[in-house]
Amino acid sequence: MEQVVVIVGAGPSGLATSACLSAHSIPHVILEREDVYASLWKKRAYSRLKLHLAKEFCALPFKPHSPDSPTYIPKDMFVDYLDKYVETFNIQPRYHRSVESASYDEADRKWRIEARNLESGAVEVYLAEFLVIASGENSAKYIPELPGLDTFKGETIHSKDYISGAKYQNNDVLVVGCGNSGMEIAYDLSTFGVPTSIVIRSPFHVVTKEIVRLGMVFSKYVPVGIVDFMAVWMSKIVFGDLSKYGIHRPKEGPFFLKAAAGRAPVIDVGTIGKIKSKEIKVVPAISNVNGKKVYFDDGTKREFDVIVFATGYKSLANNWLKDYDYVLNEEGMPKNDFPHHWKGEKNLYCCGLSRRGLFGVSMDAITIADDIKKVVGDKKNK
Numbered sequence: 001m002e003q004v005v006v007i008v009g010a011g012p013s014g015l016a017t018s019a020c021l022s023a024h025s026i027p028h029v030i031l032e033r034e035d036v037y038a039s040l041w042k043k044r045a046y047s048r049l050k051l052h053l054a055k056e057f058c059a060l061p062f063k064p065h066s067p068d069s070p071t072y073i074p075k076d077m078f079v080d081y082l083d084k085y086v087e088t089f090n091i092q093p094r095y096h097r098s099v100e101s102a103s104y105d106e107a108d109r110k111w112r113i114e115a116r117n118l119e120s121g122a123v124e125v126y127l128a129e130f131l132v133i134a135s136g137e138n139s140a141k142y143i144p145e146l147p148g149l150d151t152f153k154g155e156t157i158h159s160k161d162y163i164s165g166a167k168y169q170n171n172d173v174l175v176v177g178c179g180n181s182g183m184e185i186a187y188d189l190s191t192f193g194v195p196t197s198i199v200i201r202s203p204f205h206v207v208t209k210e211i212v213r214l215g216m217v218f219s220k221y222v223p224v225g226i227v228d229f230m231a232v233w234m235s236k237i238v239f240g241d242l243s244k245y246g247i248h249r250p251k252e253g254p255f256f257l258k259a260a261a262g263r264a265p266v267i268d269v270g271t272i273g274k275i276k277s278k279e280i281k282v283v284p285a286i287s288n289v290n291g292k293k294v295y296f297d298d299g300t301k302r303e304f305d306v307i308v309f310a311t312g313y314k315s316l317a318n319n320w321l322k323d324y325d326y327v328l329n330e331e332g333m334p335k336n337d338f339p340h341h342w343k344g345e346k347n348l349y350c351c352g353l354s355r356r357g358l359f360g361v362s363m364d365a366i367t368i369a370d371d372i373k374k375v376v377g378d379k380k381n382k
Contacts, residue, residue, distance in 0.1 A: 003029050005372060006113050006128040008102070008317075009135035010037040010093035013352030013361050015082065016060045017132055019089040020369030023062065026376065029126070030093035030134075031115050037093055038082050040136070040160075041075065047164045048188045049075040051358070052180060052267045054213045058358040060085055061366050072209055097124065102131060103322040104346045111347070130372050133317050133327070133350040140316050143309045144176075148289035152307065159185060159310040165192035171305035173197070174294060176286065178204060180266055182310030187271040189308075190279050197281040197302070200246050205254040205265035206272060207235050212265070215255055216359075228253020231265075239268070245275050246282040259338070262355030315353070323348070342367055347375065 005021060007014045010032035021028045036042055051058045051073045055065040058073065063085055069077065085091075096118040105112050111131040115124050141158040149156070154171075159181045165188045175186045175198040182198060189196040207215075215231050231254050242249070250257060254265040274280040285297045292303045315332030318324045327344025328334060334341035334353050341354055342364045349368045354360040 001029075001124065001126050003027065003126055003128045004376070005029075005130040005132060006031065006111065006126050007132045007134050008099050008113075009133070010034075010091075010095075011040060011134065011136045011352070012038060012060060012082070012358060013136055013365065014093070014132075014134035015085060015089075015091055016361050016365035017134055017351050017368055018091045019063075019085070020061050020365045021372065022089055022091075024369055024373040026369070026372060030091070031097040031099055031113070031126070032093040032095050033098045033118070035095050037086060037091070038079070041079050041082065044160050045075045046159070046162050046185065046188065047075070048184065048269075051078060052209065052212070053216070053357060053359065054209070057213075057216060059362065060358070061362050063088060071213075099320045101320055101322060104326070104348075130347045130349065130375075132368060133321065133348075134352060135315070135317055136352050137313060137315060137333075137355065140314050141309075142312050142314045144311055146286055146289055151291055152289050153292045154305045154307065156307045156309065159308060160313070162308060162310075165189035165194050168192070168194045168306055171195075172303065173306045173308060174283070174302075174304045175199065175308045175310055177310030177312070178202075178266070179310060179312070180264060182308075183266050183271040184269050185308055185310055186280050187269050187274060190271075190274050196279070197283050197304075198275075199284070199286060200282050201285045203248040203250040204263075205232070205235065205249060205257070206239055206242060206247065206268055207231060207254060207265045208238060209267055211235060211238075212267060219255060224255050224259060225253070227255050231255065239272055242272070245272075246284075247272075247275075258355075264355075317350075343371060347372075 005028035007017050007030045010030050014030050018030055054071050055073055059065050097115040098118055099115045101114040103112055111128045113126040141160045162185055169192055172195045173189050175182050178200045186196050186198045211231050211234050215227050218227050257263040283296050287295045287297050293301050294304055295301045318332045326346050326348045327350050334350055338354050343349055351364040351368055352361045
């Protein structure tokens with residue numbers, strides 16, 4: 001099947017790219033492994049989740065959030081927004097298509113994409129002039145290899161599959177990972193009265209949603225160093241010295257780290273207060289696991305019934321994209337630095353891999369569609 005553009009993935013990145021291509025009347029198809037668009041949001045987001053950034057930074061192209069929606073949008077409201085987005089732009093992904101291979105044919109100067117139809121079992125072949133990777137940063141859950149983890153007698157779960165702390169009442173739970181997901185899950189567990197501990201190993205910034213919102217606005221007008229100074233100063237006023245609770249601040253500022261390394265600050269939802277009140281216990285890195293006993297680097301040990309791994313994700317694009325090095329590195333992330341990350345060689349693009357959330361998704365989708373329009377136009381004019 002010949003296509004002008006093939007988009008792999010029907011998450012927000014794929015939907016946004018589709019809308020932008022449609023605005024330019026560029027034919028395209030979206031291939032999606034799941035049976036629904038935005039499957040991570042619709043099937044695997046925990047109940048308490050809200051967008052961490054203000055709504056003005058979380059809209060997809062051509063459709064701002066309504067003025068009467070809350071500043072920080074809950075998960076279910078964002079899913080409704082995506083439903084309306086798909087309806088508005090008549091986006092029609094092809095579901096149950098698992099892309100198994102994509103390679104560039106030098107002779108035809110086109111991308112050859114092989115996708116298995118998971119319903120029929122047949123392999124479908126698509127030929128496209130342009131290929132857009134929109135499968136997202138959160139393709140596959142990552143669980144670190146811990147000595148003895150296979151002997152653990154309790155339940156292990158990844159944050160991708162976590163729904164609510166209500167299920168874990170009367171259990172001792174250890175959360176591994178102190179990013180936004182880990183800290184929010186620890187808070188959720190604690191609100192249900194679950195005895196909760198969280199592993200904190202590395203330094204990180206703690207901020208409020210309001211500090212992030214102010215920082216993003218000021219970033220348009222002043223250097224990042226000044227924004228970071230303001231953010232750290234406000235964080236100190238709000239939270240005080242957190243080092244006595246095992247939380248240490250990095251030397252670099254939060255907005256610099258986000259821009260340079262994709263490391264987001266922790267946006268507090270109430271977890272810090274529970275850590276201060278000792279409702280949530282902070283523990284150091286895990287050295288090994290034996291049965292239900294977890295041993296820590298400081299020589300202590302404790303028994304747990306459940307371990308929740310909020311340890312992030314890894315991209316799977318390199319598994320099927322045979323010529324990934326046109327745009328991606330060995331970890332499946334863009335090989336070019338921001339803001340040049342979105343375009344590779346041979347008309348290969350990636351959307352939503354800039355580690356800048358939905359704001360980055362929108363920027364990528366608009367830029368990619370505009371570039372494809374330009375390439376198509378230049379070709380017609382020759």
